[in-house]
Amino acid sequence: MTTKIPRHNPAYSGLIAKLFNLKSGSLFLDLTLGDGGHTQEALQAGAKVISFDIDPESIQRAKQFIPQNLHKNWTVVNSNMTQVSQRLTNQRFNGILIDLGPSQYQILSPNRGFSFSSNQALDMRLDKNLxxxxxxxxxxxxxxxxxxxxxxxxxxxxxxxxxxxxxxxxxxxxxxxxxxxxxxxxxxxxxxxxxxxxxxxxxxxxxxNLEREVIQKTLPQLPDLLKTNGILGIISFHSGEDKLVKQFGKDQPETLSVIYKKPLKPTAEEINNNPRVRSACLRLFKKI
The missing domain is CATH 1.10.150.170 (Putative methyltransferase TM0872, insert domain)
Structure with a gap:
């Protein structure tokens, strides 16, 4: 495992604690750990965090990037997010986040088959068992x-x-x-x-990676994992994903309320500092 590839800087960096109203003792579920940027923000806000990722290499990198003193409030699950209800029984969270974008590490690693310049075989599997x-x-x-x-x-x-x-x-x-x-x-x-x-x-x-199917299987499980007034946030990067998320919100009128009618877009300053996030959009829902 290598950390020579720079750490992925996720969309909405620096805003996680505010968007999810996190404080000391909050419970936060990050279903897409990646290099751990969002998870680290939640931990630094004092939350106890459970993070999922299907990719063992991502988990290893996140453990190296996130300061050791934060690990005591952090649990990592190497699993597909579709298994979240089975893996987390009788737990309720103040905030749940899904970031549907690929990590910089996956894109730039020549042996993963995501790179435009790679001479390695086109692989693209996040889970090598596929x-x-x-x-x-x-x-x-x-x-x-x-x-x-x-x-x-x-x-x-x-x-x-x-x-x-x-x-x-x-x-x-x-x-x-x-x-x-x-x-x-x-x-x-x-x-x-x-x-x-x-x-x-x-x-x-x-x-x-059957990503549309993963989204469709995972989203219906999430309202039951939220505490009352808990917040669900989903970051998508293209219209196909966003349509699935938007429709999911419409299908949950008795359990979720839409916090903002239109998705939140990154600020011009964030896009200037991190051009990869220019197509990101974030939809937020609150548990009724």
Whole structure:
């Protein structure tokens, strides 16, 4: 395990204690630990925190990043968030957070298959127990299926990219991040800020890790894990995820109230300091 890759700076950094009204003795559940930025903020506010993550490498990194003196109030669970009700029986929280964005570590690690420049096999599995990799998806899915994968990640040229992948693999299989990124860049052209393959990689990551299914299975479990007036916060990074979250809130009128009608966006200052969060949006709900 390495910490050579810089620590991921999550969206809404510095705001967690305020947004969730955390204080000494509060109970906080972070269902997406990553490098531990949100968890650390909650611990520093005096909360007792339980953090979930499916990725053992993320857990190891978070344990190194979070100061040792905060560990006494911190419990880590190496599990998919879909298992939260089974793993946490008879516990109620003042705040629950899900951050649906990938961590910088996962994106930049060449051996994880998330990187545009990697010559390693396209993997993208957060849980190594999953059998199918991104490389497998690219080799097996038909054009219509690939198009749907990319559309779910808001890729405007999903059809053309799917066609190009299917045509290209007849000549040579696409097995690395660099190969896929080059194919998409050739099709879409040059760029200034956002890499042209960003949404394609996002769609593959979502498909490999069944991310939509995970969201749909996890969200209905969460109201029962909140104390009265407890706050649920969900950070999403594209419209497909946000639509699922918004609809979930509408489906819970007897248990959850919407705190803000529109999702909270990062401030211009935060985006300037951390451009990766520019597409983030946060929806907050309160337990009735």
């Amino acid at each position: 059998g199918v990799t991104a490389k497998d998806f690219l080799a097996a899915l038909g054009q219509k299926e690939l198009e749907q994968v990319f559309r779910l990640a808001d890729e405007p040229r999903a059809k053309q990219i799917a066609q190009a992948i299917v045509s290209n693999r007849k000549i040579s299989p696409i097995t690395t991040g660099q190969q896929l990124a080059n194919l998409v860049t050739k099709l879409k052209g040059s760029y200034k800020k956002t890499h042209p393959a960003t949404q394609v990689f996002l769609g593959l990551r979502m498909a490999v």
